[in-house]
Amino acid sequence: MNMSSIANVEKSTQENNKLKVPARQVLSSFVYLSVNRFLLFVFLSAFIFVVESTNAQDSLRFNGQVSSWTQLNSNADLPWLSGARYIPKLTYQHKFKHEMNFDVEVSADIYGHAGFNLTDSSHFDGQINPYRLWARFSSNQFELRVGLQKINFGSASILRPLMWFDQMDSRDPLKLTKGVYGLLGRYYFLNNSNVWLWVLYGNTELKSWETARTNQDFPEIGGRFQLPTAKGESAFSYHFRYADMQSNFPSFVGMNKVAENRFALDGRWDLGIGLWTEAVWINKNRNVGIFTNQEMVNIGIDYTFGVGNGIYFVVEQLLVANDEKPFKFENKTLFSAASLSYPIGMFDNLQAIAYHDWTNNKTYHFINWNRKFTRFSFILMAYFNPKLSQLPMQSLSSNSFVGNGIQFMFVYDY
Numbered sequence: 001m002n003m004s005s006i007a008n009v010e011k012s013t014q015e016n017n018k019l020k021v022p023a024r025q026v027l028s029s030f031v032y033l034s035v036n037r038f039l040l041f042v043f044l045s046a047f048i049f050v051v052e053s054t055n056a057q058d059s060l061r062f063n064g065q066v067s068s069w070t071q072l073n074s075n076a077d078l079p080w081l082s083g084a085r086y087i088p089k090l091t092y093q094h095k096f097k098h099e100m101n102f103d104v105e106v107s108a109d110i111y112g113h114a115g116f117n118l119t120d121s122s123h124f125d126g127q128i129n130p131y132r133l134w135a136r137f138s139s140n141q142f143e144l145r146v147g148l149q150k151i152n153f154g155s156a157s158i159l160r161p162l163m164w165f166d167q168m169d170s171r172d173p174l175k176l177t178k179g180v181y182g183l184l185g186r187y188y189f190l191n192n193s194n195v196w197l198w199v200l201y202g203n204t205e206l207k208s209w210e211t212a213r214t215n216q217d218f219p220e221i222g223g224r225f226q227l228p229t230a231k232g233e234s235a236f237s238y239h240f241r242y243a244d245m246q247s248n249f250p251s252f253v254g255m256n257k258v259a260e261n262r263f264a265l266d267g268r269w270d271l272g273i274g275l276w277t278e279a280v281w282i283n284k285n286r287n288v289g290i291f292t293n294q295e296m297v298n299i300g301i302d303y304t305f306g307v308g309n310g311i312y313f314v315v316e317q318l319l320v321a322n323d324e325k326p327f328k329f330e331n332k333t334l335f336s337a338a339s340l341s342y343p344i345g346m347f348d349n350l351q352a353i354a355y356h357d358w359t360n361n362k363t364y365h366f367i368n369w370n371r372k373f374t375r376f377s378f379i380l381m382a383y384f385n386p387k388l389s390q391l392p393m394q395s396l397s398s399n400s401f402v403g404n405g406i407q408f409m410f411v412y413d414y
Helices: 002-015 023-052
Strands: 056-073 080-095 100-116 121-138 144-151 180-188 194-200 220-229 232-244 258-270 274-282 293-305 313-324 332-344 347-358 363-371 376-384 406-414
Touching: 080 121, 232 332
Parallel strands: none
Antiparallel strands: 056 080, 056 406, 080 100, 100 121, 121 144, 144 180, 180 194, 194 220, 220 232, 232 258, 258 274, 274 293, 293 313, 313 332, 332 347, 347 363, 363 376, 376 406
């Protein structure tokens, strides 16, 4: 079964899933909301305290980003789409003795868009969501961060098997992604190796690559160890959670606590050209058909050609397989991606990205022109894609780059 089949199964089961909500899920939702409100209360209380007691070692800063866009898509039901997004960010930092720091970040994602068909229809939508909400203690070698935060790692840049907790899309000029609620600790050794440990809880939505939601009665735990190697670095990552298969697939009766283990190896090396790889194995301890085992392997290279101001070239190959037995590679999908980027002078940059889905024989094209000043950016994008996207990525950006269209975006950072 390929990626599109899995997506269709998920959509169908979600639409037909009209089972009564168990009391345990109601209790989990109550705990989730209570934790969020407690974190918000703690952070707001901390801000009130630090604002009233600011001294020379404290810094309080308010900044953000405003963006607006207009898009024309010849294949959409509503071909004209306009919208805006505002991400206000408030940060506080206090410096202690012995090079210790405490900082807090609170930001929101406020956006709205309107779609129009000049003949007879229109659509309006808007939301306000927390974007980041975390507090952190850190030093030169140590970091402990709790709250709604971005956690991302890995060596690949476009087709990323290690996109476990983010939805970064290389086509999105704003590089936006949702965060996860959790506790993250990192320690950096003097030889440049580092270790990560995390505990996640309260993340109700499907995260990248997941085929079923997480059981909200139990936290997720994991870690990563990264160390320098000859001409590069390598890393091992692990994550454990209980998957609630029944929440997405009603046929899996009673399978709301399926142990899932994720194992990953990745590395990046400078061999004259940049070379990297990511390999992930996701295994469930119960037989859930083709969702029992998932394997992903990425291999990529990059190189800057000495032409003009320098042409930066990236190419990646991704293999994704879903099978009942591990490493059978019977239900597989193969993707290729290539990117070219060229800076034109001090303020302009051109980028072109192409994807090819070898299993479904579909090709995706994207081109981006970005003119950037100190605080302003003007971005013009064009794309020529199938009407139904089957790329293995998600984006917080307001558009999905399906069909054929153009988009103009204005960005202001302050």
